[in-house]
Each structure stands twice: as structure tokens, then as C-alpha cells.
Amino acid sequence: MNKLIRKFIHHKDLYLLLVCFILLAIALFRPTVPVKHNIYSYFMVIDITQSMNTVDMKINGKPVSRIAYTKQILRETISSLPCGTKVGLGMFSGVNVVTLYLPIDVCENFSSIQDTLDHIDWRSAWTADSRVRESMLSSARVVSNFPEPAQVVYFSDGEEAPKLHAFNTRDLSTLQNADGWLLVGIGSMQGAAIPKFTEKNQLIGYWSHESMQLAPGAAPIAAAGLLKRKRDVAESVNDRYIAKLSETSMMAMAKEIGATYVRGDNLQALLSAMRKQKPARREWTPISIDWLLGTLAGLILLFAYVPQHPLKKLKKRFSGKKQTQSSHQLSNHSPSSITLD
Structure with a gap:
């Protein structure tokens, strides 16, 4: 030796x-050597109701609408996700969530995802109502039909229109498989008036206080989901309805369904919360x-x-x-x- x-x-x-x-x-x-790691799959839902047109967010110091800010933070979020992560997109309006496409690989389909975000617009909404609480049940039904598990990341200001009352507040105790969802609050606590546009996206005024209220005797109609909001335009500045981030209601709803709430004004906080969500699966991947x-x-x-x-x-x-x-x-x-x- x-x-x-x-x-x-x-x-x-x-x-x-x-x-x-x-x-x-x-x-x-x-x-290469095989390494077992988590594979994440997300279904990102964007609130496209008219309150998301409220201009109270900023991008690079410039005022922008909530929906424009949501699209930007989604672009940055998706750009930060590692290859192998899957992302699907959906939109919310009224009481329903619709799927634009099922979760797909962010690297292989990066351009397509970005292009879809560019074309998302409030005019795609199919109703003037915004019943965020009710849409949680719709989200659960949509995700349950996916070929593989996916975690919901729901971007909304939490604005309910018409406002919630005892007769139109949906019981979410029966909601299943929402554990680990992420509700992302978009908007400011100061709030701003909700602009009212034509179908050609031309500003004609701002939504009034009256347009957000329920008329007397409308309880049965509202409970059935058939109530149509009045499309009244505010006659004066004082008559404009000020939409704020409904953070309290979103936090309470998140707690009720077992989800997590995070404000959308911080990208790193959002990414950190997403990393804590349950992965879709674990698989062996070759590492060079x-x-x-x-x-x-x-x-x-x-x-x-x-x-x-x-x-x-x-x-x-x-x-x-x-x-x-x-x-x-x-x-x-x-x-x-x-x-x-």
C-alpha cells in the first residue's frame, strides 16, 4: 500500500x-442523473368584470386599470416559472368561470400564453354582474374536469355587484378541493370610480351608486342569479360609486374555503405563495x-x-x-x- x-x-x-x-x-x-422534483400546474383565473377597469394601480409609476395590471403581473409571474410548470387561463364574469385552455407547459407555449394575455379584455364579459363568491363553485367544477390536478390562482378585486345580502350570499361549506387555492387581491384600499365604456371602449361616464344596489323586492330574482344590474351613469362626481379592493371579504372567503390570500401588488410575495401550493405531482427528471x-x-x-x-x-x-x-x-x-x- x-x-x-x-x-x-x-x-x-x-x-x-x-x-x-x-x-x-x-x-x-x-x-444525466435522475432527480425527483415537484411539477406544478396552475389554473389562473382573471376577473374581467367592469370594476377591473378601475384605474387605481400603477405600472412603472404610471396609473393603469386593475385588469391591465393583472395582465402585467401575470406576464411577469409566468416568465418566472421554471420549465415543466403548466399554466392554464380562465376568465370570470357574472357567476361563471370559463376555461380559455387547459394547463400547458410555460416554456413550450410561452408565446401563445403571452399572446392570449394581450387579447384578454373586459368586453369578453357576458354579463354586467360580478358575483365573486358564487364563482368559487364554478371554479371548482371547472378544475374537477381537468385531466390532472391544478391549483387555482384567482385574480380579482373582490367587488360584488350587486352587493351581498343574506339572501344572495352563497354558502361555500359544500365547496370541495379548494384547499391550497390562492386568491390574489387586485386594487387599492383608497379605490376609484368605475368607468363605464361603450362596446367600442369609449368612456361615457362612471357607474353610479344606484347601479350597485338591489332594488326592493329583488331578492328572489337575485337568489336565482337572474338579476340584471341597472346601467346608470353617475350624474355628478359625488354620485360616482368608488370601488375599493374588497380585501376583508376576500380574506374571509379564503379562510372559509381553505385557500390563501395575498395582495397582488408584490410579485415576489405572489411567487412565494405559489411555491407553497401543493404540486400537481412528483416525477423523476434527468438532470445534466x-x-x-x-x-x-x-x-x-x-x-x-x-x-x-x-x-x-x-x-x-x-x-x-x-x-x-x-x-x-x-x-x-x-x-x-x-x-x-
Whole structure:
């Protein structure tokens, strides 16, 4: 054994170069190792009701509508997701959630997803009502028909129109499979007036207070989901209905169905909350290790041509300088020779 060690030390450079060559040769074949990791699948629902046209959010310091902000934060979110993650898109209006497409790989379909976001518009809404609470049941029905599990990420300001009362507040105790959903609040706590547009997206005024209220005797109609909101335009600034982020109701609803609530004004907080959601599945994925082999070969090559540790070399050099300085000091203080005449 000692003989082999002495032989290795004597031919160290040759053996290390041989190992380095073998590692680089293996790296050329791009070897992989199987690693088990989480695969996430998301169904992202966008509220496209008219309250989402409220301009009380900002992108790069410029005021924008809630729906424009939602589309932007979705672009940034999807861009931050790793390959293999699947994303599906849906829209909410009235009481229903509709699926634009099932969850698809974000890398393979990145351009298509971005293009879809560009074309999402409030004019795609099929009713003027906004019953967010009711839509939770619709979301559950939609996701239950997916070929594989997906976590719901629901972007909304939580604005209920008409406003909730005892007779039109849906009981969500029967809602199943909502554990782990994420409700994302869009809008400000200060709020702003809801603009009213024509079908050609031309501003004609702002929604009035009266348009958000239930008329007397409308309880049976509202409970049946057949109530149509009045499309009244505010006659004055004071008559404009101010829509705020309904954070309290969204937090209460999230707690009731076992979901998590997060504000949508912080991308990192949103991504962090999404990472805590339950993955769709776990699977083995091949991970390339050619970079690891190349790095190891480089370190071995460096070790082969470094005769000793750099710190030891510096210490030896520093010690040599101190000894030289000491010898000079001794020679300067040595007694002078005496000359006798």
C-alpha cells in the first residue's frame, strides 16, 4: 500500500491529468442523473368584470386599470416559472368561470400564453354582474374536469355587484378541493370610480351608486342569479360609486374555503405563495451533470500544477522577510572594531 502511495506521489501529475482527461471525456456524452422534483400546474383565473377597469394601480409609476395590471403581473409571474410548470387561463364574469385552455407547459407555449394575455379584455364579459363568491363553485367544477390536478390562482378585486345580502350570499361549506387555492387581491384600499365604456371602449361616464344596489323586492330574482344590474351613469362626481379592493371579504372567503390570500401588488410575495401550493405531482427528471464533471476536471488540473497551498507559500515568504529584517537589525547593532595606534 505504501509502495502504491509513493508511486502515486512520484507520478502525481501524470495520474491527475489522466483523471482529468477521463472526466472531460465523460462530460462530452452529456450524462444525466435522475432527480425527483415537484411539477406544478396552475389554473389562473382573471376577473374581467367592469370594476377591473378601475384605474387605481400603477405600472412603472404610471396609473393603469386593475385588469391591465393583472395582465402585467401575470406576464411577469409566468416568465418566472421554471420549465415543466403548466399554466392554464380562465376568465370570470357574472357567476361563471370559463376555461380559455387547459394547463400547458410555460416554456413550450410561452408565446401563445403571452399572446392570449394581450387579447384578454373586459368586453369578453357576458354579463354586467360580478358575483365573486358564487364563482368559487364554478371554479371548482371547472378544475374537477381537468385531466390532472391544478391549483387555482384567482385574480380579482373582490367587488360584488350587486352587493351581498343574506339572501344572495352563497354558502361555500359544500365547496370541495379548494384547499391550497390562492386568491390574489387586485386594487387599492383608497379605490376609484368605475368607468363605464361603450362596446367600442369609449368612456361615457362612471357607474353610479344606484347601479350597485338591489332594488326592493329583488331578492328572489337575485337568489336565482337572474338579476340584471341597472346601467346608470353617475350624474355628478359625488354620485360616482368608488370601488375599493374588497380585501376583508376576500380574506374571509379564503379562510372559509381553505385557500390563501395575498395582495397582488408584490410579485415576489405572489411567487412565494405559489411555491407553497401543493404540486400537481412528483416525477423523476434527468438532470445534466456535464458542468459538474467539467468543474471537477478543472479543479484537479489546478491541483496538479499547484505545488503547495498558496497560503503556506505566502506564509513562508513572509517568514523569510522577517528573518532577513532581523539579521539586518543585528548587523546594525553589532559592536564596532577598536583600532590601536
